Amino acid sequence: MPSVIYQQSQVAVKYLRDLMEGKIFDNPKDHEVLARFVEYVTSKDDLIVDFFAGSGSTAEAILDLNKRDGGERRFILAQLPEPTPEKSAAREAGYDNIADIGKERIRRVIKKLNEEDEGKLQADDEPAQDRGFKVFKLTSRNFETWDGEAPVASAEDASVLEERLLNAVENVNSDRSREDMLYEVLLRAGWPLTTQVAILKLADGEVFSAKSEENDTMFVCLEDLVNEELLREMIGQKPAQVVCLDVAFHGNDQLKTNTVLEMRDRGIEFRTI
Numbered sequence: 001m002p003s004v005i006y007q008q009s010q011v012a013v014k015y016l017r018d019l020m021e022g023k024i025f026d027n028p029k030d031h032e033v034l035a036r037f038v039e040y041v042t043s044k045d046d047l048i049v050d051f052f053a054g055s056g057s058t059a060e061a062i063l064d065l066n067k068r069d070g071g072e073r074r075f076i077l078a079q080l081p082e083p084t085p086e087k088s089a090a091r092e093a094g095y096d097n098i099a100d101i102g103k104e105r106i107r108r109v110i111k112k113l114n115e116e117d118e119g120k121l122q123a124d125d126e127p128a129q130d131r132g133f134k135v136f137k138l139t140s141r142n143f144e145t146w147d148g149e150a151p152v153a154s155a156e157d158a159s160v161l162e163e164r165l166l167n168a169v170e171n172v173n174s175d176r177s178r179e180d181m182l183y184e185v186l187l188r189a190g191w192p193l194t195t196q197v198a199i200l201k202l203a204d205g206e207v208f209s210a211k212s213e214e215n216d217t218m219f220v221c222l223e224d225l226v227n228e229e230l231l232r233e234m235i236g237q238k239p240a241q242v243v244c245l246d247v248a249f250h251g252n253d254q255l256k257t258n259t260v261l262e263m264r265d266r267g268i269e270f271r272t273i
């Protein structure tokens, strides 16, 4: 690798303008130069992390490089949801923040690379490269948890306590999706965001089946109603762990107690949230 690489900055500017159909990001890095750096310092299955992702040039560099040399490098990009300037071309094109630009760029790059591959891959019988990405946003928790440390001393506190007790009955934030909740459950259990998850249909219900690297299975059932049949079907598949929503039992303490005992007998770790 030479000490100095000359590349006109306008090349990357023009390239990104064509890809995104507008000048929506100032001073993007040149993804071809980044690809040279990445190629020089990584092996084909390395993980590349960029904490200042901007328009996502690093992602493009890696996807491109993988296509060229058949590598399986992966990337993690982090980007603050930094607002795009008002009245900027980016805002007018519908990108409210920088992270939105990066996401759309990666979508477009993946589409472009897949299209380039189409005819070619059929010809030489190579399996297509698996291109994709997931997006996670840091946000508040999905479940209200009980704070047992909060002091209760006066009569005024008692009414506060009553309100907290009532709030704790419905502890799931209703504006969140099941996937949002699933990833919180996985993270709290110490499972990585890259955990493989399948969706099972059991007794008219939907159950997420997560597999750890050690091949343990965790069933996460986020249905707002569970019945005996659904619980029995989950137990029958002998997962290592089962997680359900507490509200899903709708106050049926007998069903919950029986479930706890039955799971314990089968060596299944059972939790409700």
Ligand SMILES: C[S@@+](CC[C@H](N)C(=O)[O-])C[C@H]1O[C@@H](n2cnc3c(N)ncnc32)[C@H](O)[C@@H]1O
Binding pocket: 027, 028, 029, 030, 051, 052, 053, 054, 055, 056, 057, 058, 079, 080, 082, 098
């Ligand atoms: C210059 S851009 C990166 C450009 C990127 N290499 C490209 O080609 O698109 C830097 C980004 O880092 C983010 N950033 C700056 N300071 C940060 C900090 N302290 N923590 C996290 N992100 C930061 C900003 O949001 C900015 O969008």
